Amino acid sequence: MLKKLLKYDWILMWRIPAMINLFLVVITLLGIIFLLSPAWQMDDSDSMFFFLTKMLLTFFYIIFLIAGSITIMVYIAVRYYKNIYTDEGYLTNTLPADPWQIVLSKLLVSSVWILITGILVVLSILSLVAANLITMEYATLEDLFIAIPELFGLIADEIDLPGPIIILISIFSAILGSMLNVLIIFSSIALGQLFSKHRVAGAFLWYILQYVIIQFANNLLLNLPVVYYSEHLSYHDSEIITRALWSGQMLGSILLSGLLFFLTEILLRKNLNLE
Amino acid sequence: MNMQTNILVEARELTKIYGKTLAVNQMNLVIPRGKIIGLLGPNGNGKTTLIKMMAGLLTPTSGSILIHGYPPGVASKSRISYLPERTYLQHGTKVCDIIHFFEDFYEDFSTKKAREMLDALQVPLDARLKTLSKGTKEKVQLILVMSRDADLFILDEPIAGVDPAARDYILKTILSNYNPAASILLSTHLITDIENILDEVIFIQNGQVLAQMTVEQIREEHGQSVDAYFRRIFAC
Incomplete structure (x- = not known):
């Protein structure tokens, strides 16, 4: 059943995230072409026009990257909400599937898209930084290929x-x-359903609340090992502190993910009330 | 067949409260196998709420509801074919894709049956839902629901908002795809149109079962049609 759910969640979801990611690829390629072009290499010290154009292009590039990432998150939230809690939910929730399968399927498909987008954003920034370094003649492409492994x-x-x-x-x-x-996102939407009215606004409130609590808890979990080790270790034991930080962050993320999955699933199973 | 296996749905002290509104009030109900049953009652008396609890779309406030002896869940959902009063299909999807979807998820779905009915309606399989009229979309949804070999068909207002010709088509579809071992629970307030196909009726008022009887009983004991009887007991 999970396989079937994954198949249909993927089919129903892939278009918009694929378009957003394609857009990110296009603006990255345009950015690289522009950075490597003679226009970008022109001395702008005497020309306000060139200076402003460069600033604006950089500004819009950053805006597009942020907008792309946010749009993916919003799209995931809207798809999940519509597919489970609106008219489409009359089909989704009457399928012979366990609620955990429904949540897990959407979680896996959505996570793949967030991961792809995240990787693309990082690659986009790295590519443009590399292109800029080459343009400014700080490094050649060969230098970069040597420097990165180093x-x-x-x-x-x-x-x-x-x-x-x-x-x-x-x-x-x-x-x-x-x-x-x-x-x-999923757990906020599920918690929003506890409101008798204004459930979308409720979900939004839960999201903010959860975000703040999770950031706080995550920071706490991150810092606990540091506090512990700083009392016993010197500055030179930085690798132990770094490892402890990683462990703390991962353990915290695993625990929180488990908790939020359980919360989302149990609310779908025990508290479904379609309007 | 003993009585236990003959019961498809059993509700005990079933209650649903929305905020301060009591939608279903300690309802006790039994739906037997092999009947076409009309769930009748004025609007806002708990018909849809009851149906949604059967389908597992609403969580009861208290009491219990069992389908085949099980609470709503995977087992019950694989045996119930439910037609809600709204369109649950994504507008951008093609008809053929929806058929594949039903084929994948419901073991009892007959693609052949669905295609035959869609052909009869002259609905192209590659048509996207958004290109179809509201009435045709409703018919497509009904075809999908009736192409299953389920134990219980729950049809919520299947003939509301469609023209008389479409009503005839819908009723014909229901009857021609009806498996005598299954039951159909048909919620409506358009009684005259469906009265001829009903075996039993359940009258719902203020979230409770006011009466459950056979159509024959109404005709013989009260000398009235179901519609006339309904008008009498629900007279304002």
Whole structure:
């Protein structure tokens, strides 16, 4: 059943996130082309027009990146709400599927899109920084290809963990972070249903409240190991502190994700009240 | 067949309260197998609330409702074919995609039956729902629901808001796809149109079952049609 739900959630959802991500790719490519073009390399010290144009293009690029990321989140929220709690919910909630399967399917599909968008945003920024470094003649493409693994090696030395482990932890953290973001949205919508009226506004309020609480709890969990280790260790034991921070963050994210999934599922199972 | 297996739905002291409104009030009800039952009552007396609790779309405030002996859940949902009073299909979806969807999720769905009915209605399979008229969309939804071999068909206001010709089509569809081992619970206030196909009626008033009887009983004991009897007992 989960496989079928995943299939249809993917089919019903892929278009808009794919368009947003395509848009991000296009503006990144345009950015790279522009950065590498002679126009960008022109000296703008005497021309206010060139200076303003560069500033505006940079400004719009940042705005588009932020807007793309936010639009994905909003779209996920709207799709989840519509598919479960509005007219479409009359079909979704009468399918012979367990509520946990319905939530898990939407969680996985949404997380994949958040992850893809996140990766694209990071790659977009890195590409433009690289293009700018090349344009400014601070580095060549070859230099960058050498510098990136070196930088990665430095991080690995600092943390004192093998490179592949760091890659695995980073991938796991990114997946976990995406799922946590989605679960904050899903659980807020589920909690909004506890209101007898204005359930969308209720969901929005829950989102803000949850966001604040989760940030606070996450920071607390992040800082506990630091506080503990700082009493026992010196500044030179930074790799232990970094590892403790990672562990704390991941453990916190896993616990919070589990809690929010459980909350979302139980509210769907025990408190469904379609208007 | 003993009485226990003959019961499809059993509600005990079923209650639903919305805020300060008592929609269903300690209702006791039994729906047997093999009947076409009219769920009748004026608007706002708890028909849709009762149906939504059966379908698992509303959580009862108290009391219990069992379908095949189980509370609403995966098992009951795989045996209930439910037509709500609203369109639950995504407007941008093609008719053929919806058929695949039903085929995938419901083991008892007959694609052949659905295609035959859609052909008869001349609904192109590659048409998107948003291109169809409201009446046709409702018919498509009814076809999907009636193409299942479920134990219980719950049809909430299937003939409301459609023209008389469409009503005839809908009633014909219901009857021609009716499996005598199953039951159909048909909620409506357009009694005259459906009275001829009903075996039993359940009258709902103020969230309670006012009466449950066979159509024959009404005709023989009260000498009235269901519509006339309804008008008499619900006279304002």
